[in-house]
Amino acid sequence: MTATALGLYFHIPFCRQRCDFCAFYLEIYRDKSASSFIDALREEIRLYGRQDSARRHRVQSIYFGGGTPTTLSAERLTSLLAEARQTFEVADDSEISIEAHPATVSGDDLSQLVHAGFNRISFGAESMDDGDFVSIGRPGTVDQTTQAIALAREAGFANINLDLMYGLPGQTLASWTHTLDRIVQLNPSHISCYALTIEDNTKLAKNIQLGSISAPDEQLQIAMDETAHLLLEQAGYKRYEISNYAKPEYACRHNLLYWTNGAYLGLGPSAQSYMDGWRFGNIADLAAYGQALSEHHLPIEAQDHLSLPEQLRDAVIFGLRLVKGIPTQDLEAHALRYGHRETLIGLRSQKFIEENDGRSRLTAKGRQYADSVAEQLY
Ligand code: SF4
Numbered sequence: 001m002t003a004t005a006l007g008l009y010f011h012i013p014f015c016r017q018r019c020d021f022c023a024f025y026l027e028i029y030r031d032k033s034a035s036s037f038i039d040a041l042r043e044e045i046r047l048y049g050r051q052d053s054a055r056r057h058r059v060q061s062i063y064f065g066g067g068t069p070t071t072l073s074a075e076r077l078t079s080l081l082a083e084a085r086q087t088f089e090v091a092d093d094s095e096i097s098i099e100a101h102p103a104t105v106s107g108d109d110l111s112q113l114v115h116a117g118f119n120r121i122s123f124g125a126e127s128m129d130d131g132d133f134v135s136i137g138r139p140g141t142v143d144q145t146t147q148a149i150a151l152a153r154e155a156g157f158a159n160i161n162l163d164l165m166y167g168l169p170g171q172t173l174a175s176w177t178h179t180l181d182r183i184v185q186l187n188p189s190h191i192s193c194y195a196l197t198i199e200d201n202t203k204l205a206k207n208i209q210l211g212s213i214s215a216p217d218e219q220l221q222i223a224m225d226e227t228a229h230l231l232l233e234q235a236g237y238k239r240y241e242i243s244n245y246a247k248p249e250y251a252c253r254h255n256l257l258y259w260t261n262g263a264y265l266g267l268g269p270s271a272q273s274y275m276d277g278w279r280f281g282n283i284a285d286l287a288a289y290g291q292a293l294s295e296h297h298l299p300i301e302a303q304d305h306l307s308l309p310e311q312l313r314d315a316v317i318f319g320l321r322l323v324k325g326i327p328t329q330d331l332e333a334h335a336l337r338y339g340h341r342e343t344l345i346g347l348r349s350q351k352f353i354e355e356n357d358g359r360s361r362l363t364a365k366g367r368q369y370a371d372s373v374a375e376q377l378y
Pocket of ligand 1: 014017019024066136
């Protein structure tokens, strides 16, 4: 039997400080909590190593996300990667990514990571305007971003992603265009552009409520998205998903698993998994996570088995996010199964979904309202 592809995700739940817009599950880095976390994560790797379901898969991508994985030392990160390799069957040509905050890396650390096998690095660049960092409470400077990219290249990273955000308080179309121009000059292999969304219980949400800053302007964000599409495609990047652009051959293999209904196993507090038709998630609490693993239990908080029609539904909903879309016959079969035929006719006539060459995809207008389209087809 051929082993199915699997992506491994490690959630490293630490940052040096919390940015004003961020609602991810994380703790402020403390060495003592980091040591206990590593012990717990090792136990979680070991427990999965004993399960047939995990061993039936062949790992094709490993992704260290967070939080800020590079708050952990390079030694700790490389030993976690080594442990994953000893436990799972990891393909030699796997994509092995790490997220990093530009202010948390040194040349030595980056060389150690490359030497250990990390071959893709994703920096949270966010903007190329220091003023934007102040308005979203994100530590660091543009100079630190450019230095970190240079150091990563020097260390041997050829596959570099930069995450950007648009629609930031005070950001204008001109300043966003300036950010894009500078990013293109830096020539990363991959760029992700995310519209700022205001999450509940963040400092940014509070400041908007207090009236000290304004909420993002939806029309401006649409114009910024269109500008990014135009400038990045002109510069040789191909948009392949709503928020993602890549040079040829550099689409993120790990993230593609999420949009093609592939299998992934998430380790660490709050990490989510999808394997053998099961969706399950870890508890989003570092102490409870550590406690469960100290008792040799997996820290799973919620799980749900999806029927085959539900798995096909998810494949349609996630696949529509891709620019290449999905087979039209899959979309139509899904619409028939879930009573969405009239909805689909409406989405097509309002030009949210288009069809050609037997494939259906979101139009440019559909991409702007992707969440609403997904809800209507769920
Ligand atoms: S660095 Fe990233 S994960 Fe950490 S607080 Fe800021 S946005 Fe959130």
